[in-house]
Structure formats: structure tokens, C-alpha cells
Amino acid sequence: MPSDLPAALADVRTLLLDAEHLVRAVAAGRRRGVEAPAAERVEVRPVALRSGPHLQLVSRTGPVVSTRNAPLGEEAAAAVDELLAQPFGNLHVETATEVVQLRVTKKGEAQLHRSATSRRGVEPAGPQAHDRPKQRLVDPEDPLFRVLGAGGDKRRQVDAFVRQLAPLAPRALEAGPERELRAVDLGCGNAYLTFAAHRWLAGRAAQDGRTLRTVGVDVRDDVVARSRGLAEEAELGGLAFATGTIAAAEPFDGEAPDVVLALHACDTATDEALARAVRWQAPVVLAAPCCHHDVQRQIVEGTGGPAAAGPLVRHAILRERFADVLTDALRSLVLQLLGYRVEVVEFVDSRHTPRNALLRAVRTGSAPRPELLAEFDELTAAWGVEPALARMLAPELAAVRTGLGATA
Template sequence: MPHTLVDALADVRALLLGPHLTRAVAAGRRRGTPPSVTRAELRPVALRAGTHLQIVTSDGTRPTTRNLPLGAPAEAAVDELLAEPFGNWHVETTTGTMQLRVTKKGAAQVHRGTEQRAVAEPAGHDRAKQYLLDPDDPLFAAIGANAAKRRQVDAFLRALAATLPDPLPTGPLRVVDLGCGNAYLTFAAYRYLADRGADPLVTGVDVRDDQRRRNTALAAELGCADQVTFVAGTIAQATVDPAPDLVLALHACDTATDEALARAVSWQARWVLAAPCCHHDIAAQLRQRPAPAPYGPLVASGILRERFADVLTDTLRATLLRAHDYRVDVVEFIDSQHTPRNLLLRARRGGVPDRPEHRQAYAELVDQWAVTPRLQTLLATDDQPTPVS
């Protein structure tokens, strides 16, 4: 529900200076107006001189910390921050949360959560696990998320946090989610990056136009339609301009993951997060020809062949990405009890020397198993490793 910005900021001020504050974050920017700092975090801390308000601000390069006594010094600092054109305020107290987002028209969208929070213990270091995206965020209500989906979102965001640099780069951060489906992770990525002080411009791509319409309406409902847009089209052919910095491809089925990786390479995307799903292509090729000795028993059973095809497919993808100037980690990003498709390819471009052993290893694998990965076909032929004779 829209509120006047003056009234909403007055409510934020009362919470920041009240006795129940546990943590608050200001980040993002209003349309066309960047704040003087990219992010501010506030929390009470217990010092010898008594409780102070700690304010940590970042200009995008390094943080600055101030511990201010309660009263006039803290009030003046809070008023300065409230005067900054931040696009988002997130305030946690012992009795609930308040989420304030400024729309492109300068109105305030306010969401309040009533989930009780544990009282902060400023002088201690043992804390309950903190989710990277507030469980009371209106996104979760909009998508009907249960506790399991919240955990999946948190696991994804932790993988994203481990991939991107800290602090985040200044200026617009362009993100594309290929095969975004219902886009709950697309929105989660936007929320997290905006709260971190980035200026994310996110595009979701899905082949279904009804998903585009649904997701576009949800972006308007969540107040981020200027920053999160959707297009209908295939992963291989959808128009995305300008090229993104970060490419997401989460549970794109079978060779759709290869199409996403090929587009990321062609864009020279700085970061890639891909969670593969359904490895049918290599499995089908393994069924069509005998396995090299002595690996016949490895693929004689259907279930073992399918599982080996999963491993071989993602090994070839990671090795080929390394041959194209990406550092690649293959990690488990969430416990298998939540989803059996829990492997994540996490890639960062640059800083990788053109090491012949990457191409040699790839060429020997495809030659020995007599397979032609779809990713190899999709990438430029003059940049492919030559099979070893």
C-alpha cells in the first residue's frame, strides 16, 4: 500500500531511535538520485560508556564505522541518513520488521512483519542464523513461499554472495536470469543486490509469454518494475541488450543449461551461476555406443549410466568453461533433501591463463567417451579444442 514518504520515514526514524532496534539497513537509490554512500547499517552496541548506536556506511570501496551515544549525536546521524535518497530501508526490531521501498513516483511502499525477533546481544558474538533475505520480505508472501522455499532462496543467495566481489562494483549491475520460470529467484537476486547497495537491472527470460505477463505484474506489485523486467523468448535467441554482467540459469532443463552457458560466454559475462537439470543429451549418446574399456560395467546398468551421465556432462561443462577463461567451482548449494538437482556451477571470468591442459583434458574426455556435448557445438567452432589423435 502506498504511503507518503515523509510519514514512512518518520516511522523509520522512530524505530531507529527506539529501544527495540536490533538491526537496520539502508541501500539502493531512488530513481536518478544516488545517495552519497551506497549502504548504511545500524545496530545498537554495548560499550563501556553504555549503549551506543553503531552506524557502518560504505562508499563502495571501504566501510566507515561510527559508534554514537544515544541522544542528540545519534539523532543527528539518523536524520542525515534519512535525508539521503536511499531506495530501500529494512528495519528489524524485537517485535517485528518494517520494509520501506521508494517507488519511481516518490511514494513509499511499506510492509510490516510481526514475526518476533530475538533480542540483540550487542556485546556477544553468538547469534542465531541470519537469512540473507528477510523472511518477512513481501516477496515471500507474493509467491506463497513456505519454509523450505525460504531455505532454498537463502542457499541460492549465499552462493551468489560467494561469487560476487565485496564490495560490489559501483554503477549498474546487469543481471539476466535465463529460463526464469516463475522468477522467485530472479526477484530474490534483485532484493539481495539492492539491499547490498548495488544498482541491479535484472532481466528474466522465459519461453512462455504467460510467465512474462505474470512476472511483470508481480514486479509492479513489488514496486520494482523499473529495475526488474521480463521478456518472452528462448534462452538461445531472446534479445538481451546490453550484455549482462551476471548470468543465472537455475534448473534449466537438459541442453537449455548449455544454451545459457554459451550465451554467457558469448557475452563475456563476469559471473555465471548455473544449476543444471535433467542431463538427457549425454545419457542418450552413452546408450548408442559401447563404453571404452574398462568402463563397460560403469554404464551397463540404466540407473548407473544416468548418474554417470550427470557427472560426465557437468565435468565437461566445467572443463570447457575453464578453457574459455573462467574460474569454475562445482559446489552443492543446498541439501539434497530439498532438491536432488542441487549441484551448482559457479564461474568467474578472467585471471585464468590459457593453459593447454584444460583443452587437453577436455579433448581427451570427449574423444575417449565418443560424445559431442551440446555446449561444444554451441560455442564458436574456431575456439574449440581439437580432439587428441
Template sequence: MPVSDLTAALADVRALLLAPDDLVRAVAAGRRRGVEPPAAERVEVRPVALRAGPHLQLVSRTGPVVSTVNAPLGERAAAAVDDLLAQPFGNFHVETSSQVLQLRVTKRGEAQVHRSATSRRAVQAGPQAHDRTKQRLVDPDDPLFRVLGAGGDKRRQVDAFVRQLAPLAPRALDAAAGRELRAVDLGCGNAYLTFAAHRWLAGRAGEDGAALRTVGVDVRPDVVERSERLAGEAGLAGLSFAVGSIVDADPFDGAAPDVVLALHACDTATDDALARAVRWGSPVVLAAPCCHRDVQRQIAGARAGDGLGGGRGGAGEPLVRHPILRERFADVLTDALRALVLQVLGYRVEVVEFVDSRHTPRNALLRAVRTGGPRPEHLAELDALRAQWGVEPVLARRLAPQLDAVRALA
């Protein structure tokens, strides 16, 4: 992809953001090399129609903290956009009624800009567009969906997932500079999202002149055979499938993958996948957990002892007294513990909703990006949460040597 002057490229982005009748949405994410990180991890911009009139809305996210600024069109909106563009974000994604612009800041501080036509036939933009049909990053008419036999719900899940992957893709491409980009889906199952991730990543890797190789791993030979056949029918070069377990997966013959996916792997299979990604040192990890039975069982056992912040009748007891509440709380607790383990071991983690719960009740997604060295400051939070609820998360057991090494540094 050709490079251009960053100042001029950001001026183009500014013009698009300040054309509210044409703007659909924009996202600023990632960080530039060698500078302090932006004030927020991610900022989404879109025009909105409020009772006070048309505004530009900027939603900033840092971990679980979300803040919203609604700037009236005019000087205040322009000032908000200028403040945003002054932040050292590494990637900008701008969708308008006619085009999609993607800007990535290179290691040298230059801009790589890609423009493509908006794929939808009709797009509503501007502040009045609250009820518009969302632009799809993977075209709903893509022949891939016909090959997979995917209906409307699956297509929406695919698009929602790709939207979560998109801001992290530049980090993976940077890690793969000068070689092929490697992605693996551990416990891929029917592989709808494996196919979609490969389709979308292939386009991004191609822009950078890099090849892409994606491997889906599953223990069921019939599932792998079916996915191999469908990959051939869809004409997806570089996509393959292998029979194997998550624990023993080695899809690239000793080389570490740049992107690790684990989507709806049941119970502790998600922990196996996260542990595998950490041991590989993979820079980008996306995991959509499924059931959380292990922690549920531990909580049930702790209720008979002295756990739960004081045992039966303690402060935590009302949260887990009823089975349905215990099940839901175990989901939250498990993913909170997983996030803390990953943070201790050097990942920036977001736990987000990746698709509306109408389409699947298992709609949480852990997005993790490797940022460098370990973060011992999170050990106290991890230890306190484990002690309070009398549980030992599987991911902490899988990565005990790594956690012990960080503990020795603290």
C-alpha cells in the same frame, strides 16, 4: 561504502574468528587484484564440538578437493586464523550471534567493511551449535516470500542459492565499477530465484553506490506476465522480465551482463545459457542444470558401436548397462564436460551441491568466475573424456569456434 585500513579491518575479523562462543560461521573467498591467488579458492570457518573438546574447524576447497583442519582452541586456533588472514583473499564474510560483517579488499588494497545486525531473533553460536538453525541471508519473514507464495522448501532453496552467489558478488561488483550492475536469468521460469537474487544483489550494489538492473528471460508469455505483476507487488525496482529465447537473449541492448543465472533450464537449454554467457564474457555465471537427455542418448547410441572405452563389454560398460545408472552417470558426465569447456575458455569452475537433495533432486550448481585468458592445458582432458565415452557435448558444439581458437594456441 567507506574504506578503512586493511590491517585494522583484518584485526577486527581475527577477533571475531577467535571468539568461538559468539562465532556462527565465516567464509574467505575470492582473490585480491595483482597478487598470486590464495592457496585455496574458499575456506569456511566455524566452531565445532569434538570429543576432544571445542575446536575451530577450517574447511578449504579448491575445485573438487576438500581438506579439513580442526584446531583446538587456544594457540593452535590462533595460528590457523593468522595463516588464513595472511592469505590474499579478496572477501571475508563473518556471521556471529549479533552481527554480520562483510569485508571486501579494494583494488587499492583498502578494506570496505559493512556490518549489519543478525536478522534472526535467536541465534546459537559456539562449538555446541551443530544443530543450530541456520542464519538466513534472505530473511524467511521477508514479504517477498508472501508475494511469491513460497513455502518452506522454496525458502530454503532461496537461502541456499544466495549463499552460493554471495562469495561471487564482489567479482561482479568490481566488473561493474562506475556503472549499473547487470544481471540476467535465462529461462527464469517461475523466477523464485530471480526475485531472491535481485533482492540480495540490490543490497550489495546499494552499499557500493551502484544501481542494479535484473532481467528474467523466458519463452512463455504467461510466465513473464505473472513475474512482472509480482515484481510490481513486491516493489522491486530494477527487476523486469522479457519474453524471448535463451539463444537470442539481448536483455541490455548489446551490453554484456555481469551475472548470468540459468537455474533448472532443461537439457540443452543449460548449454545455450552457458554458451551465451561465454560469448558475452560475463564475469560470474551460476547454472543449476536440470535433465541431461542429450548425453544419455549419445551414450545409448555409443553402446552399439565402439565407444565406452572399448564398446560393448569395454571398461565403461558396467556404468551404463542399467538405465537408472546410465541416467545418473549421464548427469555427472555432462556437468564434467561443461566444467571442462568453461575452464578451457578462461573460467574457474566449481561444481557444488547448492541445496540438500531432500528439497530437490536437481541440486548441482556450476559456479563459474571468469579469470582471464584461455586455459589450453584443459583441452587434453576434454578431448580424452569425449573420446572415451563417444559423446560430443552440446556446449562444445555451441562454442566450437572459441575452442578451435584456443586449440590453435596450444
């Protein structure tokens, strides 16, 4: 039933300013017959900055992104009022308990739809989320960390990583209640993430009546042996460790995992993890890459890229950063071409690790888009590089080319 637009906007305003319960909101689309809003899309979420809790508004117009952090209180209220004054056609608000959709009809009325959130087990981001241990998904006081010997930075990284996993858990659980959920952490090292993700995901799976098996994989015997001992000590059932390379990992004896994790798997080990995930057709994949030597090396050894882009890679530090960006952009394109929806996000403040980008991918199985293949081809040709992930998934990419009628 259409309703009064100002009243519906007032409801949305209340939800946006309830930072304790707000998870995220998106304003997008335009209303019919009126001027377009200043931005194509604005995403709103509560964030904890060093200076205190804020409401963050990220506006996008084409490739241009701008971020505004408004301290809670008058400034956040003013920012929300400015946002709601713009003629967006759709407002989507997720809170800890409900999802609210507001669509503006052709007649300028509000079509409001409210439903209970399907994000069970997900806490609102909450502006103090990073400051108040109790609001962390992974409690930093968990005795598990004492057993593992993880320091503060690692605990924060792990919590932030699990926080990125949380909204995707329902997707991983889609296979249904009849079988166990399976997660794998590739290049698990000291296994802080493996333990923490297992702890959280087991609780989330139990809410759906599911059990969880998690396997940490690492090429190093010593870290695997240590993690096995710690898993016994912590009495965590369903958690196992396997020695071996990521490329050859078969953590579930031929069965595919539902969740693939990789935190700082060195250089092309991240590509091995992504390639493995693609071949498993894993529904949910989260990989925070580490160093990126592969593409950087090719830039140095090759033509160095387009002439006008020389300054981007002339200095070693810029070359290293640029290679990071190019590598992750190409990884994202490869995953998208092979049936994944991909977001590249900052998962933790750079104070806790400079390697703080995360590729968050969900398998949709959607057909490859020719423009993405064109982007991939243009970027790799311009820079004279062939990224590791494309080498590892060469047959799959060749099949995409054939399907799109393109030549290599």
C-alpha cells in the same frame, strides 16, 4: 614484521573457533625443510547440520577428498588443534570483518597480515545459518515470497543460491560506479530466484552507490506475464521480464550482463545459458543444472564408453547419475578453456532438491591450458560424446585449439 609463530597460531585458533564470525579458512602449502602436512590443503567452514552446528574440515590430497564434521565445542577445538599442529606454510582466514593471512617464513617465524574484509554485505556462513531465518540472506518471511507463492524448499534453494552469489558480488561490481549493475536469470520460470536475487543484489549494489537492473527470461509467455504482474505488485523497481529463448536473449539491448544466473534450466537450456554467458564475457556466472539428457542419450546410442567402465552405465539409475557427473565435468572444462575459473559445489542440501550441484564461474580471461584441452578430448573420445555446450561454443573452442596448436 615476522612474529612468534606459536602466538600467531593461537590468534588463528581463536578465529577458527569463533564459528559465529568465521566465513572460511584454508590451510595449504608446506614449510621449508620439514615434512609435508598430511593433506595438501584443508578448507574449514562452519556448517549447520541436522544434528547441530559443526566445523567442517575438507582435506584434499591430489584427487582424494575427505570431509570431517566436528561438532562445535571440544571436538571442533581438537580438530583445529590437529590442523594447526601440521606444518602448513600458509593459513588464510576470512571472517565477517577481516582477512588474516599467516605465512611461515624460511626461519620458521610468522608473517601475519590482517586487512578489513572486502566482502561487504556477506554474512558469515554461521553454523545456524540454515536454521535461523534472520541469518538467511533472503528472509523466508519476506512478504515477497507470499506474493510469489513459493514453498519452503524453494525458499531454501533460493537462499542457498543467493548465498553462493554473495561472495562473487564484488567481482560483478568491478565495472565501477558509473554505470548500473546488470543481472539476468535465464529460464526463470516462476522467478523465485529472479525476485530474491534482485532483492539481495540491489541492496548490495546500493552499498557501492550502484543501481541494479535484473531481467528474467523465459520461453513461456504465461510465466513471464505472471512475473511482470508480481513485480508491479511487489513494487520492485529495476526488475523486468522478457519472453524468448535463452539462446537469443538480449536482456539489455545489446549490453552484456555482469551476472548470469540459471537455476534448473532444463537439460541443454543450462548449456544455452552458459554459452550465452561466455559470449557476453559475463564476469560472474552461476548455473545449477537440471536434468542431463543430452550426454546420457549419446552414451546409450554410442559405444557406451570404455569397456572397463561398462558397470558405470549398465543400470539406468547409475547411467543417469554418471551422465550428470560427466556433463558437468565437461561443462566445467569448457568454461575453463574459455577463460573462467570454475568451482562445482553443492549449493543446498539434497533434502531440498536432488538437483543441488552448482557451477560457479568467474571470468579471469586467463589463457587456456593445454592439459585441460587434453582432458576434454580424452573424456569425450573415451565416451564418444560431444556435449551440447561444446557444440554451441564450437567456434570459440576451435580458436582455443588453433591457439594451442592442437588439432580437432
